[in-house]
Amino acid sequence: MFKLRLLATVLIVAPYVLMTSASAWDVLPTTAPAPADNPTTEEKVELGKMLYHDPRLSSTGTVSCSSCHNTMLGGEDNRANSMGVNGQTGGRSAPTVWNSAFNAVQFWDGRAPSLEAQAAGPVTNPIEMGMKDWDAVVARLKTIKGYNQAFATAFGDNSVSKENATKAIAAYERTLITPNSPYDQYVSGDKTALTEQQVRGMNKVAELGCTSCHSGAAFNGAGAFQTFPIHENAYFSAQYHFKKDKGLAEVTKNEADEGLWKVPTLRNIALTAPYFHNGSVKTLEEAIKIMGKLQLDKDLSKEEVADIEAFLEGLTGQFPKQTMPTLPPTLGNTVN
Amino acid sequence: MFKLRLLATVLIVAPYVLMTSASAWDVLPTTAPAPADNPTTEEKVELGKMLYHDPRLSSTGTVSCSSCHNTMLGGEDNRANSMGVNGQTGGRSAPTVWNSAFNAVQFWDGRAPSLEAQAAGPVTNPIEMGMKDWDAVVARLKTIKGYNQAFATAFGDNSVSKENATKAIAAYERTLITPNSPYDQYVSGDKTALTEQQVRGMNKVAELGCTSCHSGAAFNGAGAFQTFPIHENAYFSAQYHFKKDKGLAEVTKNEADEGLWKVPTLRNIALTAPYFHNGSVKTLEEAIKIMGKLQLDKDLSKEEVADIEAFLEGLTGQFPKQTMPTLPPTLGNTVN
Numbered sequence: 001m002f003k004l005r006l007l008a009t010v011l012i013v014a015p016y017v018l019m020t021s022a023s024a025w026d027v028l029p030t031t032a033p034a035p036a037d038n039p040t041t042e043e044k045v046e047l048g049k050m051l052y053h054d055p056r057l058s059s060t061g062t063v064s065c066s067s068c069h070n071t072m073l074g075g076e077d078n079r080a081n082s083m084g085v086n087g088q089t090g091g092r093s094a095p096t097v098w099n100s101a102f103n104a105v106q107f108w109d110g111r112a113p114s115l116e117a118q119a120a121g122p123v124t125n126p127i128e129m130g131m132k133d134w135d136a137v138v139a140r141l142k143t144i145k146g147y148n149q150a151f152a153t154a155f156g157d158n159s160v161s162k163e164n165a166t167k168a169i170a171a172y173e174r175t176l177i178t179p180n181s182p183y184d185q186y187v188s189g190d191k192t193a194l195t196e197q198q199v200r201g202m203n204k205v206a207e208l209g210c211t212s213c214h215s216g217a218a219f220n221g222a223g224a225f226q227t228f229p230i231h232e233n234a235y236f237s238a239q240y241h242f243k244k245d246k247g248l249a250e251v252t253k254n255e256a257d258e259g260l261w262k263v264p265t266l267r268n269i270a271l272t273a274p275y276f277h278n279g280s281v282k283t284l285e286e287a288i289k290i291m292g293k294l295q296l297d298k299d300l301s302k303e304e305v306a307d308i309e310a311f312l313e314g315l316t317g318q319f320p321k322q323t324m325p326t327l328p329p330t331l332g333n334t335v336n
Numbered sequence: 337m338f339k340l341r342l343l344a345t346v347l348i349v350a351p352y353v354l355m356t357s358a359s360a361w362d363v364l365p366t367t368a369p370a371p372a373d374n375p376t377t378e379e380k381v382e383l384g385k386m387l388y389h390d391p392r393l394s395s396t397g398t399v400s401c402s403s404c405h406n407t408m409l410g411g412e413d414n415r416a417n418s419m420g421v422n423g424q425t426g427g428r429s430a431p432t433v434w435n436s437a438f439n440a441v442q443f444w445d446g447r448a449p450s451l452e453a454q455a456a457g458p459v460t461n462p463i464e465m466g467m468k469d470w471d472a473v474v475a476r477l478k479t480i481k482g483y484n485q486a487f488a489t490a491f492g493d494n495s496v497s498k499e500n501a502t503k504a505i506a507a508y509e510r511t512l513i514t515p516n517s518p519y520d521q522y523v524s525g526d527k528t529a530l531t532e533q534q535v536r537g538m539n540k541v542a543e544l545g546c547t548s549c550h551s552g553a554a555f556n557g558a559g560a561f562q563t564f565p566i567h568e569n570a571y572f573s574a575q576y577h578f579k580k581d582k583g584l585a586e587v588t589k590n591e592a593d594e595g596l597w598k599v600p601t602l603r604n605i606a607l608t609a610p611y612f613h614n615g616s617v618k619t620l621e622e623a624i625k626i627m628g629k630l631q632l633d634k635d636l637s638k639e640e641v642a643d644i645e646a647f648l649e650g651l652t653g654q655f656p657k658q659t660m661p662t663l664p665p666t667l668g669n670t671v672n
Binding site for chain 1: 389390391392396398407409410413414416419606618620621645649652655657658659660661667669
């Protein structure tokens with residue numbers, strides 16, 4: 001946790017550095033770097049895709065990673081709070097899996113330092129996928145012949161384990177990239193790719209300082225933590241209860257971390273309503289107004305909001321065509 | 337309902353006719369016939385695939401057709417009873433969607449005369465997908481721009497409707513066929529496709545009369561209704577409560593229909609545990625024993641059961657590679 005807070009502190013005291021780098025208008029890379037101990041291979045990606053879409057990784061056999069982080073949609077579920085096993089809901093909104101490879105840390109509170117670490121969490125969260133523990137997950141996977149084979153192909157014989165399962169899922173997630181949005185095309189030189197209104201919106205987000213935090217190619221501050229909300233507003237507080245959830249402090253139990261959040265990506269944001277960590281805001285328009293008021297202390301005009309919304313729609317990328325995985329069967333028996 | 341019962345009666349009094357046709361050992365067709373008022377087109381199949389996989393067809397946005405009839409698995413969920421919105425469960429086990437195009441009637445109790453009629457049901461079932469009514473479904477689909485376009489491509493302008501949604505889903509389901517199982521290869525002339533044990537099992541199911549009911553290429557009696565269980569057995573009754581659910585009589589409210597069920601397909605049965613209408617039997621081995629005792633009044637030997645199980649495993653077909661649909665987004669807003 002100390003490392004996390006250190007990172008947060010460094011990034012909070014250095015907003016000007018981030019602002020500079022943001023003005024570069026970076027194009028989204030088409031590939032994501034993999035950590036040294038988990039180089040991406042086709043076999044891992046294929047296995048990870050199966051695991052990611054397999055509801056048998058949940059206690060009830062009804063919830064897969066994709067149930068809440070839906071790869072057929074904008075990488076999440078368009079719900080305020082996701083629904084886990086037995087109809088349970090938590091207090092946070094599912095972040096998109098698309099381009100999550102470009103987040104330096106994962107989860108709203110950034111408590112996971114990698115995709116690998118993130119993938120281990122929801123499976124054994126009692127209100128998400130509800131498995132008792134990873135031993136139970138591994139035991140179940142071992143009963144499925146096809147998984148033993150797929151792990152063997154990806155990692156070598158007898159390699160079904162928590163470590164390899166999460167490595168495979170992370171390897172698959174690193175392929176979930178949506179390049180070539182109208183914004184990327186524009187920045188790459190096609191000046192017709194964005195409308196005039198979108199270009200006005202683009203200049204506005206830089207001018208207002210949105211990109212101080214939402215910086216970099218993924219507009220996610222590359223691991224920056226920020227306070228939200230910065231400014232008090234009685235109306236929005238009454239409506240949306242943003243401060244009920246204390247963000248990073250829920251993990252660190254440190255008062256100084258209250259209200260600190262990982263900067264979420266703006267990529268594909270037009271597809272991922274509702275908004276904010278608690279999913280309390282239904283429209284992108286309202287989300288923009290709120291960010292203006294609570295982060296910048298500005299009442300954005302109707303036109304400014306419309307321009308910014310138009311620009312954000314220009315951040316919707318191209319989704320790669322994927323083959324549906326054929327999940328290895330539970331032969332002649334059930335898993336639960 | 338009258339028509340349903342008539343069909344049931346005709347088929348029950350004519351088991352010998354069915355037995356004769358079963359001995360033909362038919363190969364599974366690679367295409368399924370479509371009704372005259374819903375010819376299969378590529379555009380309908382594409383739209384149907386989207387709708388089939390879209391959890392926004394449920395009240396909570398968490399349950400799609402594929403949640404219970406999983407196209408990445410054996411066409412169902414390997415659960416005793418499926419889990420619908422808000423963690424609710426019913427009393428029946430999800431039948432497989434694979435090869436359902438070859439069922440003359442749909443649902444365990446055969447109450448739907450077509451795939452189109454079937455598709456309309458679960459969406460508004462309060463414990464399945466939980467939508468208030470189809471007007472609400474259509475209203476929601478109309479808020480999604482991409483669906484308006486996809487319906488227009490498949491059915492013409494302004495064509496979002498219950499009728500067209502169910503037609504598209506049915507058109508997609510007609511493509512879900514798993515041909516070329518070891519059994520099909522064997523019957524087509526490749527005598528090495530089944531093992532000796534599997535051939536013993538194949539002869540055994542004919543000799544015992546299993547194929548009197550499980551007849552035809554899909555081993556599903558082509559719309560036949562049959563009584564289950566026929567014979568009483570105190571042990572199995574105490575274990576599995578088969579008679580608690582009255583089958584067709586739950587629909588017709590006619591005492592004569594108690595215990596009448598559509599004959600389910602045996603195709604891919606090794607993938608679709610647990611077994612029977614209430615999903616109470618966990619293994620294929622036990623299911624075979626039960627069928628021998630309750631339907632044929634025979635105590636099958638260990639060897640007979642093993643041979644039949646081996647044969648049934650030879651009914652696992654080849655699953656077509658499918659492209660994952662990209663669902664049209666709920667732009668900048670939520671559906672619920």
